[in-house]
Amino acid sequence: MSAYSTSVLMLAPHRIGAMVVRYLYLLRSSWTRLLELIYWPAVQLLVWGFLQFYIAQNSGFFARASGVFIAAVLMWDILFRGQLGFSVSFLEEMWSRNLSNLMISPLRPIEFVAALMIMSIIRLAIGMVPVTFLAIGFFGFNLYGLGLALAAFFVNLILTSWAVGIVVAGILLRNGMGAESLAWTLMFVLMPLTCIYYPVTVLPDWLQVVAWALPPTYVFEGMRALVMEHQFRGDLMLEAFALNVVYFAAAVVAFLALLKSARRIGSLLQAGE
């Protein structure tokens, strides 16, 4: 590894802390940003929760599978909001035209990414924790009742969300604000493929191959096995984790390559459209 690569990968906690504090200052200063974190997950939970409630009253299968939709909604939100928490924090720098200040500071790219990962968890916690209590209150579904399995689901989903967030950040650095819509929509490409609300066997054979190449598919299958059959599939979690390690590493490499490309074409100077 070259001296340059080594220096790029070194981490200083005080610089990561400085960036986390910067985002916390921002959240503290804006109640609309805080409200937005809770608003959509709560709306989504209520819509799907009441739908499940209705179907369960009219279908023996769904009565047995009580909670599977709500669990799926909450898991999807971990995946989607985790990525959004990462990407929006990054976008804040572009919206405020502060990126050049950061890029000429001693902040290393990997420290920046680490701060964004921490912020994604903080934003997720602010948005999701109240919603999980809403699920208990309205539908009697206790996500924390999943126990240790929840930790395995969470780790795998958040790793995927970070991998997507890192690639989106790299594309934004390289292509500017013209690529902003990717931050809001890229995760939806995974939505039909990762089989959030239905088993993988529903997909055509060739699409199942694609689905099994995506770590969240294993999590959603594992979640259904746990909620419907009361069986924890550790094998699925390990396979998802192995895939996540590969995707996360690939995302970091892609981010550094896109950052280098941004330096080459001068897009860090403008960081606009």
Add this chain to the structure above:
Amino acid sequence: MPAEPAIAVDQLVKIYKTTAAVDGISFALAPGSITGLLGGNGAGKTTTIAMIMGLVLPTSGTVRVLGAQMPRQRYQVLHKMNFESPYVDMPHRLTVRQNLKVFGRLYAVEDLGARIATLAQQLDLTEFLDRPVGKLSAGQKTRVALAKALINSPQVLLLDEPTASLDPDTADWVRSRLERFRTERGATVLLASHNMAEVERLCERVIIMKRGRIEDDDTPQRLLVRYGRETLEDVFLDVARGRGYAREAAQ
């Protein structure tokens, strides 16, 4: 033996697609010097400064800052450098104090509270410290940006049109603070500007760029003598439009 230059640029080239933004420039800045980088729009000043900071990769040529090769060794020296430009903002919702705290931590400034208090006092920001940056006037924002640029007492300070869009009084005030910082810190300052009076007042050396190349490089006094002009503005017009233009226009 002469001291190693604070900034050494050698045969620097930056080509965007087919356009040469910077076309083979070389210069060296002595430690503690203050140099003006003059040129019209598109002359290559900002790209040159961006390459010195490691923000843009050169197509060819080298840049060394305080002995470190940029951008490869930039993390050896970025904590000793800083930059200010009206075209780069700071987070608007954060207060002045919060912004300075964040950047102070990024630059690992010791005794940060005292440093912020000193800068606030020097730059007349004390009463605005707890006000969001977005609610300040243009002149106040420039002072905050300057405070950020000075937070780490940089050895190398790069300024890109630091007084653009300021009224003459505020601009003069900012120049005085820059002069004072340079004298007290002994920092090397590179100042890109369109403002000839500013360059004439602050700089001991002027590099004039045109279409990515260095057209002239001398002290302001010698430039005035060589071009037979009374102001740097006339010298600049001579370089930009061809020698003798300003005199003919005046006649």
